[in-house]
Every structure is written in C-alpha cells, then in structure tokens.
Amino acid sequence: MSSPTTKSVKKLASRSNSRPSTTSSARKRVAPSKSSRLKPATKRSPAGKAPARKATKSRATKTKKTRVTKTKNKPRTTSLKSRGAAAKAKKTHQPQPTHDEAAALKAFESAHREFARGHFSEARHKFRALLDKYANVSEVAARARTYLAVAEARLRSDLALPRDADSLYDRGVIELNRGEYVAAQELFERALRREPEAAHIHYGLAATRARLGAIDTALESLRRALDLQPKLRIRAQRDQDLNSLRSDPEFDLLVFAGRE
Numbered sequence: 088m089s090s091p092t093t094k095s096v097k098k099l100a101s102r103s104n105s106r107p108s109t110t111s112s113a114r115k116r117v118a119p120s121k122s123s124r125l126k127p128a129t130k131r132s133p134a135g136k137a138p139a140r141k142a143t144k145s146r147a148t149k150t151k152k153t154r155v156t157k158t159k160n161k162p163r164t165t166s167l168k169s170r171g172a173a174a175k176a177k178k179t180h181q182p183q184p185t186h187d188e189a190a191a192l193k194a195f196e197s198a199h200r201e202f203a204r205g206h207f208s209e210a211r212h213k214f215r216a217l218l219d220k221y222a223n224v225s226e227v228a229a230r231a232r233t234y235l236a237v238a239e240a241r242l243r244s245d246l247a248l249p250r251d252a253d254s255l256y257d258r259g260v261i262e263l264n265r266g267e268y269v270a271a272q273e274l275f276e277r278a279l280r281r282e283p284e285a286a287h288i289h290y291g292l293a294a295t296r297a298r299l300g301a302i303d304t305a306l307e308s309l310r311r312a313l314d315l316q317p318k319l320r321i322r323a324q325r326d327q328d329l330n331s332l333r334s335d336p337e338f339d340l341l342v343f344a345g346r347e
Contacts, residue, residue, distance in 0.1 A: 138158070191221035195231055205273035207238040214238065241270070248274075252282035256291060263295055271295045286316035294328035305329075306337055313341055 104153035184192070198213035214235040222228050249255055261276035275292040282288065309332070312319055323329055323342045332338040 089291055188224050188227070191217065191224040191227040194221065195227050198231070199234065202234055202238060203269060205269045205276075207241045211235060211238040211242065242300075248277070252285060252288065255281070256285070256288050258286040259291055259295070263291065263298070268295050268298045272299065284315060286312045288318060289315065290319055290322075294326065297329050297331045300331060302310075302332060302335060305332055306341070307336065309338075310341055 138292060159241070194213065194217045198210050201207075201213060202210035214231045217231045218228055249258065255274050255278035259278065262268075262271035262274060270294045272292065275288055275295060278288045279285065279292065289308050289312035293305045293312060294329045296305035296308060309323065309329070313323070320342050329338070
C-alpha cells in the first residue's frame with residue numbers, strides 16, 4: 088500500500104500536468120517576431136490590387152493636368168502673332184510720297200550733283216527751276232534755297248578770280264589745304280584750260296580728285312602729270328593726298344615702276 092505522502096505527491100504532479108503552460112504563450116504575445124516588427128502588414132484593396140498602382144494613376148492624372156495647362160497658354164501665342172501681323176500691316180501702310188514730292192526729290196538730286204562737281208552755274212539754273220515748279224513741297228524747297236544761295240555766292244566770288252593759270256593754281260592749292268576739295272578741283276580745271284600742258288596743275292588736280300574719292304579720274308590726271316614731268320614720281324610716293332590710290336595696282340605701276 089502506498090503511503091499518504093506518495094498520494095499527495097501524485098496529485099500535485101497530475102495537477103501540474105493538467106494546467107496549461109502560460110509561459111510560451113506569454114512570450115509570443117510579449118515578443119513578436121522580427122518579420123512582424125520590421126514589415127507591418129499591408130492592407131490590400133478588395134480588388135486585390137496593390138497601392139503602388141494607384142500611385143501610377145495619380146501620376147497620370149498629374150501629367151494630364153500639366154497638358155491642360157499647356158493648352159491654356161496657346162491663346163497667348165496666337166495673340167502675339169496677331170500683334171506682329173498688325174505691326175507689319177502698319178509698316179506696309181506707311182504714307183507714300185506724292186507725285187510732286189517724288190519729282191521734287193529727283194530734281195533736287197540732279198541739281199545737287201552739279202553742285203558737288205563744282206558746276207555752280209548749272210546748279211543754280213536747276214535749283215531755280217525746282218523752286219519755280221515745286222515750291223509747294225516745303226522741305227525740299229527749303230534745302231534747294233540753301234544750296235542756291237551758296238551757288239550764287241560762289242559764282243559772285245568767281246568774278247574776282249585771277250585770270251592767269253599760275254594764280255588759279257595757287258588759289259587751288261589754298262583750297263586743297265583748307266579741305267575745300269570741290270572748289271580746289273574747279274580752280275585746277277580753270278587753270279588747265281589756260282595752260283593744258285602744265286604738269287604741276289595736273290598733279291594738283293589728281294590730288295584733289297583722290298581726296299574726293301574719284302579714283303579713276305585721279306589716276307588719269309596723275310598719269311598725265313607723270314608723263315609731262317617724271318620727277319613728280321618721287322613726290323607722289325609720299326604724298327598723303329594720294330593715299331586713296333595706293334590700294335590700286337595701277338598706282339604702283341605709275342609711281343614705283345613707271346608707266347609701261
């Protein structure tokens with residue numbers, strides 16, 4: 088027979104075996120797994136689609152919005168084009184000169200050419216004809232009166248000019264040094280009419296025409312002067328009045344190599 092102490096020990100052992108162990112469950116509740124701590128459970132939509140696809144939809148809607156905003160800016164470009172077309176239309180529709188204005192300008196240019204050449208008598212005649220016919224064109228008429236007064240003053244001074252060639256040449260040199268090239272050209276031409284074979288007068292005329300930019304006629308006068316007096320080549324090599332002729336090959340042939 089078993090003793091009462093052994094029976095009590097068996098009961099205690101049976102009780103301990105029948106009770107569920109709470110230590111393992113408590114550990115599971117208190118200390119969750121690493122995967123559950125690092126990656127929380129994501130909720131899925133009812134259709135089973137991930138939220139990342141919703142993000143792509145939102146991006147698509149954003150691009151659509153930006154496209155809409157771009158189309159809204161198009162009317163501004165069209166308005167700028169219309170403004171540019173209007174500006175061009177204004178330029179093309181500027182008032183054109185009348186028939187009298189165009190004819191007066193043409194007559195003025197013809198008279199001014201004679202004035203620039205030093206033909207003051209012919210210039211005076213053309214300026215007077217312009218004023219008689221187109222006095223109503225105020226702007227052109229005012230300019231014509233100014234040039235007419237200058238031409239008449241030069242013609243009055245011509246009455247006091249010397250008659251011999253040497254005096255005319257001296258006056259021409261004075262005008263050349265003053266920078267009055269048109270007056271100097273006229274004086275040298277007058278002197279040559281009285282003494283056509285004077286080499287120094289041809290040379291002065293060449294220098295004056297070179298200052299006026301008349302390259303061809305200046306070279307022609309220089310050639311005539313060097314034919315009459317070859318020693319003038321030494322002077323021509325350093326003369327600053329002939330600088331505009333130095334880029335022409337014919338100048339080198341005339342001055343440095345001599346005429347062939």
